[in-house]
Amino acid sequence: EPEVTQTPSHQVTQMGQEVILRCVPISNHLYFYWYRQILGQKVEFLVSFYNNEISEKSEIFDDQFSVERPDGSNFTLKIRSTKLEDSAMYFCASSGGVNGANVLTFGAGSRLTVL
């Protein structure tokens, strides 16, 4: 079964450093997303991406964050100048294949720990 892959699975960084989280969405999907989940809390929408541009972003997705699809397969989330409160699990997701755009397939997540 096709899956969304994310790297790294866990990253520890110092406050103020930049991190890049990487995702390979399912190959025939058209819509890509980043979500985050602070431990024990709900899954929060960050940004959606379609046709090589951001289609929507949440209030959380401020100037500290950026996304890029540098080639035909990778989808990255960059967090500049990390803060302690950025510590969370970050999930990449994609949709738009045979199951339709409304069914999101999530990756296993990247756990970010900011010290």
Next chain:
Amino acid sequence: GQSLEQPSEVTAVEGAIVQINCTYQTSGFYGLSWYQQHDGGAPTFLSYNALDGLEETGRFSSFLSRSDSYGYLLLQELQMKDSASYFCAVSLMDSSYKLIFGSGTRLLVRP
């Protein structure tokens, strides 16, 4: 804005049936989804309702009433492996197909 309400915790016995309710207040509602998440895992799609009524997939069923802004997930013949968090999520009538998640219901299945 959007808001979704679901119980924070439910406990049930193996083999039993459990219903997890979700009420929502949104503008531009399009559909209601359910996702399962085991501890440390990713959300996994269970079901999607865009129309009123019941959708059945094996032991799991999902119901939607658009007029009542209400839906539920029904889990039958509970197994220990069903212990997980269950999230309802709304899709909106916009171009992004993003999901807005509820706070989740933690289901504990006891022997």
